[in-house]
Amino acid sequence: MEQNDLSRYHRQYLFHKIGLDGQKKISKSRVTLIGCGALGTVIASALVRGGVGFIRIVDRDFIELNNLQRQVLFDEEDIRQGLPKAIAAKQKLERVNHQVEIEAVVADANYTNIESLIEGADLVMDGSDNFEIRYVINDACVKAGIPWVYGGCVGDAGLSMVVIPKKTPCLACLFQSEPPPELSPSCDTAGIISPIVNIVASLQVTEALKILMGKTDQILPGLYSYNVWTRAAHSFGTNAERDPNCPVCQKGIYEYLKGEKGVRTTALCGRNAVQISRDRAITIDFSVIADKLKGVGTVSFNNFMLKLTLKESGSDFEITLFPDGRAIIKGTSDIPRAKSIYSKYISV
Amino acid sequence: MSEKIIYLDNAATSFPKPPCVYERMEKFLREESANPGRSGHRMSVEAEASVERSRSLLAKFFGVKNSSRIAFTLNCTDALNMAIKGVVHEGDHVISSVMEHNSVLRPLHALEEDKMITLTKVKPDSECFLNPADIKKTIQPKTRLVVLTHAPNVTGAIQPIREIGKIVREAGALFLVDAAQTVGAVPIDVDKDFVDLLAFPGHKSLLGPTGTGGLFVGERVEKITPWREGGTGMGSESPTHPEEFPYVLEGGTPNTVGIVGLAEGLKFVAEKGIEAIRAHELKLMSALRAGLAPLKKVKMFGPKSAENHGRAFHFNRRA
Numbered sequence: 001m002e003q004n005d006l007s008r009y010h011r012q013y014l015f016h017k018i019g020l021d022g023q024k025k026i027s028k029s030r031v032t033l034i035g036c037g038a039l040g041t042v043i044a045s046a047l048v049r050g051g052v053g054f055i056r057i058v059d060r061d062f063i064e065l066n067n068l069q070r071q072v073l074f075d076e077e078d079i080r081q082g083l084p085k086a087i088a089a090k091q092k093l094e095r096v097n098h099q100v101e102i103e104a105v106v107a108d109a110n111y112t113n114i115e116s117l118i119e120g121a122d123l124v125m126d127g128s129d130n131f132e133i134r135y136v137i138n139d140a141c142v143k144a145g146i147p148w149v150y151g152g153c154v155g156d157a158g159l160s161m162v163v164i165p166k167k168t169p170c171l172a173c174l175f176q177s178e179p180p181p182e183l184s185p186s187c188d189t190a191g192i193i194s195p196i197v198n199i200v201a202s203l204q205v206t207e208a209l210k211i212l213m214g215k216t217d218q219i220l221p222g223l224y225s226y227n228v229w230t231r232a233a234h235s236f237g238t239n240a241e242r243d244p245n246c247p248v249c250q251k252g253i254y255e256y257l258k259g260e261k262g263v264r265t266t267a268l269c270g271r272n273a274v275q276i277s278r279d280r281a282i283t284i285d286f287s288v289i290a291d292k293l294k295g296v297g298t299v300s301f302n303n304f305m306l307k308l309t310l311k312e313s314g315s316d317f318e319i320t321l322f323p324d325g326r327a328i329i330k331g332t333s334d335i336p337r338a339k340s341i342y343s344k345y346i347s348v
Numbered sequence: 349m350s351e352k353i354i355y356l357d358n359a360a361t362s363f364p365k366p367p368c369v370y371e372r373m374e375k376f377l378r379e380e381s382a383n384p385g386r387s388g389h390r391m392s393v394e395a396e397a398s399v400e401r402s403r404s405l406l407a408k409f410f411g412v413k414n415s416s417r418i419a420f421t422l423n424c425t426d427a428l429n430m431a432i433k434g435v436v437h438e439g440d441h442v443i444s445s446v447m448e449h450n451s452v453l454r455p456l457h458a459l460e461e462d463k464m465i466t467l468t469k470v471k472p473d474s475e476c477f478l479n480p481a482d483i484k485k486t487i488q489p490k491t492r493l494v495v496l497t498h499a500p501n502v503t504g505a506i507q508p509i510r511e512i513g514k515i516v517r518e519a520g521a522l523f524l525v526d527a528a529q530t531v532g533a534v535p536i537d538v539d540k541d542f543v544d545l546l547a548f549p550g551h552k553s554l555l556g557p558t559g560t561g562g563l564f565v566g567e568r569v570e571k572i573t574p575w576r577e578g579g580t581g582m583g584s585e586s587p588t589h590p591e592e593f594p595y596v597l598e599g600g601t602p603n604t605v606g607i608v609g610l611a612e613g614l615k616f617v618a619e620k621g622i623e624a625i626r627a628h629e630l631k632l633m634s635a636l637r638a639g640l641a642p643l644k645k646v647k648m649f650g651p652k653s654a655e656n657h658g659r660a661f662h663f664n665r666r667a
Contacts, residue, residue: 112404112415259401264393266385267582275388328388333583 008097009051022213023051027099029212030054032121034109034137036085037061038192039151040127041073042201047125047208048093054101058117059085059127060108060336064313070194108336109133111259114140123211124148125204129186130343131178132262138163138171139257142249147211151204155190156229158200161222162207166242166249168221173243174236177261181325182288184347189292196228263348265335273330274338276346281324289321289346296345308345317341359501359529359660361551361558365609366616369555373609383601385581395604396581402611403594409614410546410564411537418564419597420607424528425451427547427563430597431524432456432495434572435545438464440492443521445470445478447500452526456495466490476505476650480512487519494523498530499658503650506534506658513542522569528552529658532617533625544568553625553659555617556610559603565593574599630654636661 006013006023013023029052033044036059047055062084063074071085078088086104093102109117109128114136118124124141126134126149134150141148142165150161150171163170178184203224210218222237247253255261264277286301293299297310306321317331319341327346329338342348355363376398382391384399399420407415421427428451436442436459444456446469460467468486472478483494494516499506509525516523524545527536532553538546543566550560565572577589578599590596617625633654640646640663649662 107414112400112407113413115408116411116413259397259404264397266388266393266396268388269386269581269584272585275393277388277390277393326388 005099006051008099012050017215017218018209018213022209022215025213026053026209027051028053029122030056030120031123031125031208031212032056032058032118033125033127034058034114034117034133035127035129036073036089037067037127037129038070038187038194038197039153039201039204040085040125041071041089042198043125043127043151043205043208044089044093045073045096046201046205048097048100048102050205050209051097052100052212054103056103056105056117056121057086057089058105058107058109059089060106061085061340063088070192070197072198108339109136111136111139111257111262114257115144118144118146121146123208125208126150126152127201130348131184132256132343132348134171135178135256135261139248139254141165142170143252143254143257149204149207149211151200153196153200154185154187154192156193156196157225157227158196159223159225160200160203160207161224162211162219164211164216164219164221167216168219168240169237169242170246170249172248173246174223176247178348180282180284181347182285182292185292186344186347188344189296191295193228196226199226199228263339263342265339267333267335268328271330272333273328274333274335275326275328276338276342277326278324278348284321284323284325286321286323293345310345312341319345321346358552362553362555365555365557365613368612368616369557369609372612373557373605376608377605381605383581384604386579386601398608398611399602399604402607402614405611405614405618406562409618411539412564414567414593416593417566418562419594420602421547421561421563421597422559422603423551423561424526424547424549425561427561428452428495428524428526429455430563430572430575431545431547431565432459432493433575434597435522435524435569436465436492439490440464441466441468441488441490443468443470443483443486443491443494445472445496447472447476447478447502447505448495448497449501449526449528451528452495452497472505475652476500476503477656478507478512480508480515483512484515484519487515487521491519491521494521495526496524497526497528498534498536499660501529501660503662504529504658504660505651506530506656509536509543510541516544517542529660532614532622533629533659535622535626538564538566550606550610550613553617554610555613557606557613560606560610563597565597572596576600629659630657633657633661 009023013020031052036057063078073089073092084106086106090102090104145165147164152159221240222235225234261279266275286306290299290301293308297308299308308319320328329341332338382395384396403418404415406418432455442465456467459465470482513523522544525543527548531548546564550556551558574596576599580595583590645666647664651657
């Protein structure tokens with residue numbers, strides 16, 4: 001089959017809102033996907049099957065058994081082989097569609113590398129699992145003028161939003177910074193059912209197709225929220241008005257991209273532990289957090305600290321959380337690993 | 349300084365630095381200079397974050413994707429010594445040139461005298477340019493490392509590192525570039541230029557203070573043996589020095605105040621734009637050449653045109 005043979009996409013471009021011209025544009029497009037977990041696998045699968053020209057899949061994690069319930073590209077054999085998610089996704093998808101160039105990057109996306117990861121992309125897709133990286137993506141994409149599509153889900157509900165820099169509201173127009181830990185459930189604390197993953201990822205991919213075809217007039221702006229259990233749906237900010245005082249898309253102040261905002265990490269001497277602290281002190285209500293963590297491991301707290309012990313991938317971890325948001329993660333000296341544990345159970 | 353001076357020793361170290369460098373360093377030293385990565389208190393954590401931001405800026409400047417592959421050093425000499433002594437093994441062949449600075453030649457000569465390595469020094473042409481084909485001819489199966497200056501401090505001739513880097517890469521050896529006279533003044537991209545190790549000073553064209561520099565170590569370098577071992581602020585329970593980057597090369601408390609100053613110098617350079625800086629220097633170089641050319645007693649050395657001429661310019665005036 002020729003590289004420029006589009007016949008395999010016939011059913012897609014037969015749909016009049018795509019058309020052959022639209023397909024040609026999709027097939028020439030370059031996409032970066034940050035995070036290849038639940039949302040990321042569905043997004044990657046749809047974009048590769050739909051025939052984007054190039055996709056860069058960025059993820060630093062390895063596949064675990066409890067991922068298979070919702071992360072559709074992975075199987076038990078990948079776990080036996082100990083594959084990183086990005087590599088396993090690339091291997092699967094190359095068998096699906098050899099016409100798409102797929103690059104796997106096994107790395108922790110953060111402010112130091114995001115600009116090189118999105119370089120040359122026509123679109124950035126969010127398959128990440130924490131707010132800090134989304135603000136980093138928002139900064140980098142607004143700065144580079146690259147559209148990105150936010151997505152997030154937990155439990156039975158999810159959110160999605162398109163950001164077209166300088167045209168539609170950016171993430172910082174809606175929320176100036178990450179939500180507090182008490183209001184940030186994650187799949188690891190609140191669980192998730194797979195239907196919401198597929199719905200949110202499909203919403204993201206639908207907008208992605210419009211963007212890649214250049215049909216920006218058809219993009220639905222604002223934050224869309226959907227609950228698959230109750231079918232409650234809400235839209236926010238659909239009037240497409242940007243915040244006139246937005247530090248990011250109006251003033252060009254990229255604090256997350258410069259590493260000025262975001263969590264701080266430091267490996268603690270001789271203790272097999274990493275300390276995570278926040279760029280500014282917050283006040284945490286331990287009773288709310290303890291309730292959030294009760295299904296995760298053993299939790300106890302007093303006025304001064306909260307302790308959580310848990311098992312993850314066969315290793316024991318102990319998180320000591322202080323009221324200002326600072327935490328000591330014991331059981332690893334690997335900073336990205338500790339950051340990932342903090343973001344899963346406490347949230348960033 | 350009340351008296352106005354004309355400072356022409358920028359090849360040794362740049363002067364003056366942009367005001368933002370002085371301001372940032374003073375503020376850091378007065379208010380923020382805790383030991384980075386050694387403790388969990390707020391000041392230490394913020395000092396570490398400042399060092400990491402500086403590292404990230406450098407990475408972006410050289411097209412380095414993983415900023416932890418850049419280690420801070422005392423200066424370019426320190427970085428060159430780390431690189432050379434960290435990657436060669438007994439019996440290796442090393443290629444360099446006769447135009448190198450002592451910070452390259454002395455460590456190489458010492459290793460040669462100790463019978464650790466064999467060394468080939470390639471000669472340039474009459475304009476002081478190396479011919480990539482000459483490098484290719486000298487490569488042996490045992491060649492582990494090729495060490496070359498991006499532009500020598502004597503003649504300023506900018507060397508064809510991209511062509512040479514490609515040859516070195518194809519031969520499976522490592523390519524170490526000494527960017528002492530070019531960093532911040534001539535663009536370098538470690539991927540496009542096939543650079544495995546890049547040694548650079550912070551206090552020349554990057555406009556940082558003295559006591560700063562760095563070494564980029566690419567992914568093709570599987571192991572680099574540190575010659576300075578000690579405290580790193582992580583993995584302290586281990587009896588030996590950690591192998592993780594950048595800690596492997598950063599034993600001991602770093603020059604934090606210098607590093608934050610370097611970051612400001614770098615931001616200044618990035619804001620002006622390296623192409624604009626290069627264009628300005630080319631203009632000055634052309635003016636100088638044009639002025640000297642008619643003088644019979646003056647002999648100019650190095651490149652015959654300004655195009656591949658770096659910052660240093662060598663001429664002699666007969667008595």
